[in-house]
Amino acid sequence: MPTQKKVIIIGGGITGLVAAYALQELARKNQSPVSFTLIESQPRLGGKILTDTDHGFVIEGGPDSFISQKPWALELCLQLGLKDRMTGTNREQTATYILHNGRLVNLPEGLMLLVPTRIRPLIATALFSPLGKLRMGMDWIIPRKRTGEDESLAGFVRRRLGQEAVERLAEPLLAGIYAGDAEQMSLAATFPQFMELEQRHGSLIRGMLARRREMLNRTASGKGPPPGAPPATMFMTLKGGLSELVTALVSKLDQNALIIGTEVERIHWKSGLSTYHVRLKDGTAMTADAVIAASPAYVTADLLAETDATLVRTLHEIPYVSTATVSLAYRKNQFRHPLNGFGFVVPRREGRSIMACTWTSTKFPHRAPEDRVLLRCFVGGAGREDLVGLSEKDLVNTVRDDLRAIMKITEEPVLSRVYRWEKANPQYPVGHLDRLADMDDRLTRLPGLFLVGAAYRGVGVPDCIRQGNEAAERAFKYLTAQG
Numbered sequence: 001m002p003t004q005k006k007v008i009i010i011g012g013g014i015t016g017l018v019a020a021y022a023l024q025e026l027a028r029k030n031q032s033p034v035s036f037t038l039i040e041s042q043p044r045l046g047g048k049i050l051t052d053t054d055h056g057f058v059i060e061g062g063p064d065s066f067i068s069q070k071p072w073a074l075e076l077c078l079q080l081g082l083k084d085r086m087t088g089t090n091r092e093q094t095a096t097y098i099l100h101n102g103r104l105v106n107l108p109e110g111l112m113l114l115v116p117t118r119i120r121p122l123i124a125t126a127l128f129s130p131l132g133k134l135r136m137g138m139d140w141i142i143p144r145k146r147t148g149e150d151e152s153l154a155g156f157v158r159r160r161l162g163q164e165a166v167e168r169l170a171e172p173l174l175a176g177i178y179a180g181d182a183e184q185m186s187l188a189a190t191f192p193q194f195m196e197l198e199q200r201h202g203s204l205i206r207g208m209l210a211r212r213r214e215m216l217n218r219t220a221s222g223k224g225p226p227p228g229a230p231p232a233t234m235f236m237t238l239k240g241g242l243s244e245l246v247t248a249l250v251s252k253l254d255q256n257a258l259i260i261g262t263e264v265e266r267i268h269w270k271s272g273l274s275t276y277h278v279r280l281k282d283g284t285a286m287t288a289d290a291v292i293a294a295s296p297a298y299v300t301a302d303l304l305a306e307t308d309a310t311l312v313r314t315l316h317e318i319p320y321v322s323t324a325t326v327s328l329a330y331r332k333n334q335f336r337h338p339l340n341g342f343g344f345v346v347p348r349r350e351g352r353s354i355m356a357c358t359w360t361s362t363k364f365p366h367r368a369p370e371d372r373v374l375l376r377c378f379v380g381g382a383g384r385e386d387l388v389g390l391s392e393k394d395l396v397n398t399v400r401d402d403l404r405a406i407m408k409i410t411e412e413p414v415l416s417r418v419y420r421w422e423k424a425n426p427q428y429p430v431g432h433l434d435r436l437a438d439m440d441d442r443l444t445r446l447p448g449l450f451l452v453g454a455a456y457r458g459v460g461v462p463d464c465i466r467q468g469n470e471a472a473e474r475a476f477k478y479l480t481a482q483g
Contacts, residue, residue: 011294012040013047018468051241061419070462088233095341135162179381
């Protein structure tokens with residue numbers, strides 16, 4: 001009879017939950033004696049996915065959607081029977097704005113990420129000066145970079161499109177995804193597609209035009225979202241919030257395999273026995289044949305403190321920043337702003353406290369009662385983490401001050417919610433991929449240990465789902481190869 005194999009999964013965020021689900025499915029389909037125990041230190045599962053419902057409002061504390069161009073979240077929703085719960089963004093009010101000199105300016109049409117693909121909207125926009133527009137157009141003739149070393153996102157955009165594109169597009173639009181500093185962010189780790197476009201086409205504009213043609217061809221040929229998926233917009237969510245995904249995942253798992261509200265204290269590798277000993281802070285000791293660590297990198301480093309000093313040092317080198325989201329609701333009949341779009345982003349040069357504001361009740365259906373509107377603002381991030389430490393009252397007032405100046409909102413909110421994410425946003429500085437290569441090299445000395453999550457190869461929900469699936473497959477392959 002095959003020997004029972006045990007995997008311990010540390011961390012009950014989306015990555016750890018997906019790893020558990022995928023591992024459970026692999027064992028079932030292959031009739032293999034592989035089991036798991038998932039350990040989460042917090043009293044709830046889901047990590048940064050947190051949805052509150054209150055008097056008809058659906059309020060997201062963390063991520064509010066997933067990008068449909070990366071298929072892994074769509075595929076998981078379909079596997080879990082959530083097809084009828086999926087919904088896209090508003091197809092009528094799609095405008096996005098950028099704060100420029102205190103005014104909200106439409107993002108020019110034809111902009112793909114930050115690359116202009118249509119001339120007339122670029123010429124007409126007030127977002128850039130005439131010289132700034134000319135400099136962006138020079139991307140067409142600027143030669144490609146001949147060396148392949150990593151560079152910062154800001155450095156790349158400055159080289160291809162100019163300084164105005166850095167300040168008014170790259171920093172607020174792209175760095176905001178990571179809550180990071182564009183001058184420090186690794187291009188290779190965050191937006192490798194830009195490197196590919198430059199090397200393949202010699203120009204971002206030419207490359208994006210070619211990519212747009214490819215997308216149109218894929219649509220015309222019937223290629224696109226996974227079979228059975230509803231019509232997709234760029235961002236998709238679930239009608240009751242992303243916590244529906246967590247609830248569906250948890251419902252599929254062996255409930256006896258879940259340990260919630262208990263911290264892991266240490267992981268020991270017993271090389272002579274080819275096993276891992278995992279000690280919990282409540283004194284419990286467990287043994288496993290493999291470990292999937294889906295915890296923050298600095299937490300994982302502490303757990304491995306007595307295992308591999310070099311790996312621990314590498315993990316501690318991955319920086320994190322703190323952020324917060326502030327959701328505010330208002331009575332619609334007292335609200336003067338039309339909320340005609342998805343919201344706006346704020347460049348650092350504007351000197352505001354908020355990084356961005358989503359007009360939630362316009363962007364997504366099912367988020368607010370008919371007679372209410374709902375906004376969500378983002379604060380903190382690299383260089384601005386002090387805001388996260390403000391009291392709830394001061395944080396709400398700070399956000400309201402910005403909304404008063406930007407949107408002329410003077411109304412009193414009928415509801416406010418603050419969610420703090422302290423040291424929860426990993427950063428990918430220049431050289432991040434080299435750090436991961438060093439980490440992978442050290443892991444060859446610790447067979448059966450798999451490190452996954454937002455700290456490593458993608459921060460969004462789809463990338464975390466992909467990493468959870470890959471970790472489960474690698475762990476299952478490792479264990480079944482042992483016999």
